[in-house]
Amino acid sequence: MRFFxxxxxxxxxxxxxxxxxxxxxxTNPSLMAKEGVKDVNxxxxxxxxxxxxxxxxxxxxxxxxxxIMKEGRLLAQLHSNIxxxxxxxxxxxxxIRTFTEEGIRTNCTLIFSSAQALIAAKxxxxxxxxxxxxxxxxGHNGMSLIASIRQIFSNYGIETQILAASIRHTLHLVQCAExxxxxxxxxxxxxxxxxxxxxxxxxxxxxxxxxxxxx
Ligand code: E4P
Numbered sequence: 630m631r632f633f634x635x636x637x638x639x640x641x642x643x644x645x646x647x648x649x650x651x652x653x654x655x656t657n658p659s660l661m662a663k664e665g666v667k668d669v670n671x672x673x674x675x676x677x678x679x680x681x682x683x684x685x686x687x688x689x690x691x692x693x694x695x696x697i698m699k700e701g702r703l704l705a706q707l708h709s710n711i712x713x714x715x716x717x718x719x720x721x722x723x724x725i726r727t728f729t730e731e732g733i734r735t736n737c738t739l740i741f742s743s744a745q746a747l748i749a750a751k752x753x754x755x756x757x758x759x760x761x762x763x764x765x766x767x768g769h770n771g772m773s774l775i776a777s778i779r780q781i782f783s784n785y786g787i788e789t790q791i792l793a794a795s796i797r798h799t800l801h802l803v804q805c806a807e808x809x810x811x812x813x814x815x816x817x818x819x820x821x822x823x824x825x826x827x828x829x830x831x832x833x834x835x836x837x838x839x840x841x842x843x844x
Contacts, residue, residue: 630806630810630811630813631652631653631684632651632652632653632813632814632815632820633651633652633653633654633684633686633792633812633815634655634814634816634817635654635655635656635794635796635815635816636654636660636816637656637660637661637672638663638817641817642654642680643679644817645820646679646681650820651680651820652683652684652812653680653683653684653686653814654680654684655714655792655814656673656676656688656714657688657714657738670703670704670707673704673708673711674708677708678708680710682710684710684712685710686712686738686814687707687711687713688715688716688738689714692718692720692721693720694723694724697715697720697721701715701728701733701735702733705733711734712736713728713733713734713735714735714737714738715728715735715738715754716739717741717748717749722737722748725752725753726753729754730753734755734756735756736755736757736758736792737749737752737754739758739760740757740758740759740760741759741763741764741774742774743781745757746759746778746781746782746789749789750782750787754789755790756789756790756791756792756811757778757789757790757791757792758792758793758794758814759771759774759775759778759792759794760795761775761794761796762794762801764795765797771795771801772801772804772805772808775793775804775805775810776808778791779791779810783809790811790812791810791811792811792812792813792814793805793812793814794814796815796816797819798819798822799819799822799823801813801815801819802815802819802823
């Protein structure tokens with residue numbers, strides 16, 4: 630399972646990359662705005678250079694086919710790590726089909742149903758991003774969406790990868806792994822949380838005490 634960090638914050642990306650377990654980065658317009666990014670393309674180039682061969686999802690702002698194609702082609706030319714992130718709307722699906730024919734990788738975002746995931750996959754999306762935390766927020770079961778998409782993609786040998794998004798805590802991540810999501814994207818804080826267990830801290834404390842007695 631690959632781990633992406635869901636942030637536009639360069640310090641967080643640097644820290645996550647330094648952990649040695651980072652496979653990529655996802656961003657979205659809200660995350661870019663939160664960091665006060667003005668030159669989006671320069672920011673993406675910096676991120677790409679920070680993640681080695683890692684995959685970097687760069688989201689288009691346009692919502693019409695021509696606009697999505699124009700923005701997406703420019704984003705794809707910025708760096709070979711870029712995957713063009715396109716919203717799950719009819720114009721976006723048309724664009725994903727064309728990007729696929731042009732050999733440009735895509736991530737279909739804002740997926741909230743299995744039908745949407747299937748449509749994106751049929752258009753050739755490299756990734757689909759089901760937002761499980763946002764579904765949980767409104768009283769739906771985000772995890773069952775991951776399970777349903779996994780089942781459908783396995784039924785038909787669909788190669789589109791499931792990029793579980795809107796992950797809020799460790800249990801989300803573990804359940805996504807159990808369901809067979811290909812990738813999980815999560816905030817830096819969630820990645821940090823994966824390392825933690827009170828019994829590890831307690832055990833290490835005791836080992837260190839006992840080691841001091843020996844040497
Ligand atoms: C995914 O690509 C999105 O950027 C992200 O996971 C959304 O998460 P949120 O619901 O925490 O904003």
